[in-house]
Amino acid sequence: MKIKRLLSQLVSDSIIESQVSKKLPTIDNFDVIIDRPKIAEHGDFSTNIPLVLAKKCKMSPQKIADIIIENISLNKSLSYVAFANPGFINFFIKNDYFYDELKKIQSQGLDYFKNTLGRKQKLQLEFVSVNPTGPLHVGHARGAVIGSSLYKILKLSDYYVEREYYINDAGNQMRLFNQSLIERIKELINENYHIEDISYPGEYLIDLAKDVSKKLSLSKGSQLNSKNLEKIISLALSITINNIKNTLEKLNVKFDSWFNESNLLDDNFFQKIVKKLSDDQLVFIKDEAKWFKGTKLGLEDDIVVIRSDDGGPTYFGTDLAYHYNKFLIRKFDKVINIWGADHHSHVSRIYSILKAFEINNEKLEIILNQIVNFKNDGNSLKFSKRNNVLVTIDELIDEVGVDACRFIFLSRSPDTQMDFDLKLAKLQSSENPVYYVQYAYARMCSIIRTAKTKQINFSNANLNILTHNDEINLIKKLTQLPEIILKCAQLRQTHHITNFSMELAKLLQKFYESCRVISDKEEEKHLSASRLRLVENSRLVLGYILEIMGMSKPEKM
RNA sequence: GCCCCUGUAGCUCAGUGGAUAGAGCAAUGGUUUCCUAAACCAUGUGUCGCGUGUUCGAUUCACGCCAGGGGUACCA
Numbered sequence: 001m002k003i004k005r006l007l008s009q010l011v012s013d014s015i016i017e018s019q020v021s022k023k024l025p026t027i028d029n030f031d032v033i034i035d036r037p038k039i040a041e042h043g044d045f046s047t048n049i050p051l052v053l054a055k056k057c058k059m060s061p062q063k064i065a066d067i068i069i070e071n072i073s074l075n076k077s078l079s080y081v082a083f084a085n086p087g088f089i090n091f092f093i094k095n096d097y098f099y100d101e102l103k104k105i106q107s108q109g110l111d112y113f114k115n116t117l118g119r120k121q122k123l124q125l126e127f128v129s130v131n132p133t134g135p136l137h138v139g140h141a142r143g144a145v146i147g148s149s150l151y152k153i154l155k156l157s158d159y160y161v162e163r164e165y166y167i168n169d170a171g172n173q174m175r176l177f178n179q180s181l182i183e184r185i186k187e188l189i190n191e192n193y194h195i196e197d198i199s200y201p202g203e204y205l206i207d208l209a210k211d212v213s214k215k216l217s218l219s220k221g222s223q224l225n226s227k228n229l230e231k232i233i234s235l236a237l238s239i240t241i242n243n244i245k246n247t248l249e250k251l252n253v254k255f256d257s258w259f260n261e262s263n264l265l266d267d268n269f270f271q272k273i274v275k276k277l278s279d280d281q282l283v284f285i286k287d288e289a290k291w292f293k294g295t296k297l298g299l300e301d302d303i304v305v306i307r308s309d310d311g312g313p314t315y316f317g318t319d320l321a322y323h324y325n326k327f328l329i330r331k332f333d334k335v336i337n338i339w340g341a342d343h344h345s346h347v348s349r350i351y352s353i354l355k356a357f358e359i360n361n362e363k364l365e366i367i368l369n370q371i372v373n374f375k376n377d378g379n380s381l382k383f384s385k386r387n388n389v390l391v392t393i394d395e396l397i398d399e400v401g402v403d404a405c406r407f408i409f410l411s412r413s414p415d416t417q418m419d420f421d422l423k424l425a426k427l428q429s430s431e432n433p434v435y436y437v438q439y440a441y442a443r444m445c446s447i448i449r450t451a452k453t454k455q456i457n458f459s460n461a462n463l464n465i466l467t468h469n470d471e472i473n474l475i476k477k478l479t480q481l482p483e484i485i486l487k488c489a490q491l492r493q494t495h496h497i498t499n500f501s502m503e504l505a506k507l508l509q510k511f512y513e514s515c516r517v518i519s520d521k522e523e524e525k526h527l528s529a530s531r532l533r534l535v536e537n538s539r540l541v542l543g544y545i546l547e548i549m550g551m552s553k554p555e556k557m
Numbered sequence: 558g559c560c561c562c563u564g565u566a567g568c569u570c571a572g573u574g575g576a577u578a579g580a581g582c583a584a585u586g587g588u589u590u591c592c593u594a595a596a597c598c599a600u601g602u603g604u605c606g607c608g609u610g611u612u613c614g615a616u617u618c619a620c621g622c623c624a625g626g627g628g629u630a631c632c633a
Contacts (some may be wrong), residue, residue, distance in 0.1 A: 039577075046574060055613070086614080088576065131633060142623070173633055289631055300559080304631040315633045344561055344628050370562055371627060411581095412570065415562060417626055419569065432595090433581055439595050447592050499571060505596095509596060518592045545617090557595065 004034040004483075007045055007091055010078075015049070016072035023067045027056050034091075043082070043090035045474070049150035051087035061087025062108045079497075095472060095502050097461040101479040106459075106537050110156070110544055113488045116427050118159030124326060125151055127338035128248065128255075129166040132240040133177040134204055136247050137402075138420070142369050143338045145409040145550070148253040150336075152548045157489035159334075163255045166322065169237055170262040171315055172307075176200065178233050179439065182224070184209035189222045190455045212236050236525065247393050247525035252550040253403060264321040269314055273321045274305060282356050292316070297352040316346075318355055327359045336492065338367045369493055377423040391422070398424045403551045407434035410549055411498035433502055440505035441546060445555040447517050451532050454518065458536070459531035470511040473535060477507050485548075495551075501545045508538055 018024040028062050030053060037046045050061035051070070056066055065083040069272045072081050080092035127147030130140050147163070154161045157502055168174065176199035182203050186193045212235050213219070216228060224232075240259070248254070264270050274290065277283040282293045288308035305317040313321075339346070347366050354361050367499045374381045374391065381391065396405060399422060408425065412418045413431070425432075451458065468474065484500045487493075517531040546553045 034574095037576080038573095038579090042576070045574090053612075056607065061613090084576070086576065162619095171633060172631090175631085287631085291631090307631045309631070312631095333592095341562070341627055343633080345630095346628095348560085368561075370626095373626085383589065410570095416570075417563060421569085424569085435595055436581085439593080443593060443596085445593095450592050486619090499580075506580090512592080513597050516592075534619070553584070557593075 003093065003097065004066075004075070005281065006047065007034045007047070008032045010072050011047055011049060011068060011089070014068045015053075018067050024053075024059075024064065025057050027053065037088075037090065039447060042084060042088070042228070043080075044093040045091040046084075046088045047091075048088055050083070050089060054087065065089050095467065096464070098472065098475045098479060099466070100533070102463060102475050102537055105478060108531075109540070113482050113485050113544065114156050115158065115482060115489065117157040117486060118154065119161055119379075119385040119490050121333035121377065122158040122331070123154060123161050123334040123336065124164055124330075125154065125161055125336050125338070126164045126166055128253070129164075129168070131168045131171075132176075132237055132244065133172050133173055133200060134202060134240065136244055138374055138391045138393060138396050139340065139372060141251065141341060141393050141396060141405065141412075142372050142418075143407045144248060144251060144253045146367075146369060146414060146420075146494050147338045147398050148550050149410055149497075150338075150488075150492060152550075153485055153494070153497070156548075157230050162257055162332075162487040164257040164259055165255045166259050166261065166348045167241065168261045168315070170260075170313070170318060172264060172312070178236070180205055181209055181236055182229065182232065185213055185218065186224070188213050189218055189220055189224075190536055191220065208236055208239060211239060211360075221510045235245055250397055251393060252406065259322075260542055261318050261322070264318050265313070267324075270318060270321045270521070274317070277305075277320070277356060280356070285431055288357050292320070292352075292356075294352050297355045299348060299352050303349060316349060319346075319350065320356075323350065323353050323359075323364075324357055327354070328357065334365070336365045336367060338369065341368045341370045344368055365492065367414055368546040373417060373419045375419060376419040380420065381422075396422070403435045403438065404432050406550050407432070407437075407498060410494045413493060413495050417469070419515065434496075434551070435557070437501045437505045437542070438546070438551070439557055441539065442554050442557040443512060444508065444535050444542065446521065447532070447535050449555075450518055450538065456518070456529060456532060458529040458532035461533045462526065463530055463533065465527055466534060468515055470507070470514045471531070473512045474507045474534065474538060477504050478538060481541060481545070497545060497548060499548065501542070504538075504542060504545070506507075511538075 012030075012032075013515055015024060015030065015032075030049065032047055032049050033375050034045050034047050037043060050065040053059075054061045056412065063083075064084060065087065069081050069083065069089060072078075074273065077094055077097035078091060079094040082090050082092075084090050116157070125147060128136075128144045130136055130142060132490060136144075151161055151163050180198040180200035183195045183198050187195055188209055212232055213222075213234060216231055218228070266407050274283055278290075282294060282296065283305060284291055284302075286302075289304050290306035291302045292305045293302055294300075303316050304314050305320065306313055323335075326332050337350075347368070350364065350366070352355055352362055400408075404425060408420065466472070481504075484496050488496050511534075515531060519525070519528045541555050
């Protein structure tokens with residue numbers, strides 16, 4: 001990345017110099033952007049500045065480029081600068097530069113790929129946050145996978161990141177869930193009991209009821225009272241959350257903090273927040289409910305904060321307190337919430353909360369990932385807890401595998417309403433890009449293993465003799481990863497790194513095909529050692545990438 | 558009605574204000590005395606949904622339209 005800044009500086013200096021010498025007219029501000037051309041013939045880097053300046057200078061791009069190039073002297077890294085139609089300046093970089101970068105990768109390790117985007121800001125990444133009313137199903141997997149990889153990307157980008165799961169253990173859904181559970185338990189302990197209509201009819205609730213009953217020694221004939229009801233509910237919650245944790249663990253998704261919604265009600269915190277808003281004329285009473293005056297803050301409607309029927313807080317109500325807590329108690333500089341698109345209506349509401357508390361709205365970012373259309377052999381699967389058509393993440397992992405599952409989710413932009421065909425994912429598993437990437441990794445491991453058995457020493461081998469096209473292309477690619485990580489961090493997107501992993505794997509395979517690494521011939525000893533050094537560093541880099549993607553690094557396949 | 562997302566190769570999806578729009582899968586043919594053939598090589602496909610505008614330049618930006626999906630609760 002430094003090279004881009006360097007080239008940009010060279011061009012800027014040249015332009016300023018030309019302005020001083022009156023070869024170019026004076027222009028107030030210009031920004032020299034250095035790109036990577038798509039085609040190798042166009043060099044390693046390019047800039048379109050002649051096109052940008054042409055109109056302002058009233059000169060042809062060719063003329064401007066010639067003037068700029070005149071002042072640029074070649075150096076240790078830069079081998080050649082050329083104009084290209086319709087108005088680009090292309091830069092060709094010496095191999096020596098890339099050898100030096102490769103040495104840096106070797107000596108600095110993961111540090112080489114870091115950037116300073118976050119400037120040590122305290123950032124909270126909140127994701128998954130599914131109600132503890134049952135097992136996680138496939139619909140929740142996308143946000144989980146994206147969040148867990150984004151975490152690693154942001155950490156490499158100089159943010160202090162905390163991953164949080166918000167447990168909605170206090171709302172209406174929880175109440176309905178508990179009611180359903182208790183019905184199931186009544187069914188267990190009373191033969192004649194008939195369940196009429198419950199909100200959560202899923203089978204997993206029967207299992208949970210059995211589990212809870214067993215642990216609390218409830219059996220046929222037991223009576224329910226306020227004391228064991230309380231125990232049932234808290235036990236069920238902890239079991240459910242534990243199951244969610246285990247599922248996420250399997251999916252390689254970890255959290256630093258599990259925040260209970262119910263904590264917001266402790267010490268009257270929630271009530272105090274409502275009181276504060278009432279004092280500010282932002283909460284009022286209507287129809288025996290308390291309302292947040294969203295219309296005063298630019299929303300179309302006012303929103304209920306405290307329900308009229310039982311005086312309990314709504315989801316939005318506790319979210320007021322929750323976001324107050326995030327920004328004004330825990331003082332996060334930045335909060336990123338990853339939500340499913342079904343929460344879309346909530347976005348403007350949350351921003352109105354920030355407005356109410358006078359929090360800069362740039363501090364909150366919401367990533368909405370679009371819904372996933374799960375299919376089985378072309379037929380859409382509709383999910384509903386009611387009809388018990390529910391594919392859990394556990395089942396998904398068993399069917400498709402963690403690595404493939406993660407790769408598929410990571411490789412799509414969150415804005416895409418993606419299709420996920422379970423049958424196709426399984427069927428194509430052997431042809432899946434995920435294995436292509438891992439196979440490249442395994443191959444590199446294999447070469448290193450062979451080298452070790454032959455006791456070849458290569459860690460300081462001379463890199464200058466690596467001049468094959470496929471060697472150079474591979475080295476160049478490795479040095480490109482910092483840019484990709486920065487791009488992912490800036491855009492809060494993960495799919496650029498999966499694309500990159502494919503491209504890198506492809507170059508590794510090409511290199512493998514065209515450049516025999518281990519040789520017993522005496523005259524090829526040096527080349528062999530140099531190539532081993534490249535292989536080892538490529539293996540390390542691909543390993544970092546697999547770690548960011550949360551995938552396994554198979555040494556053999 | 559209003560709000561959001563999407564529309565790119567047969568399928569699943571990347572991509573970008575620029576120089577020849579890409580990948581994987583699928584299809585066809587070829588490659589193995591040699592570090593892993595889960596690999597490699599070769600072959601083909603596009604009105605970038607439609608229209609107008611902004612621009613030296615638009616698939617990319619703006620507006621309009623069409624199509625698909627999601628949302629629009631005193632649920633979360």
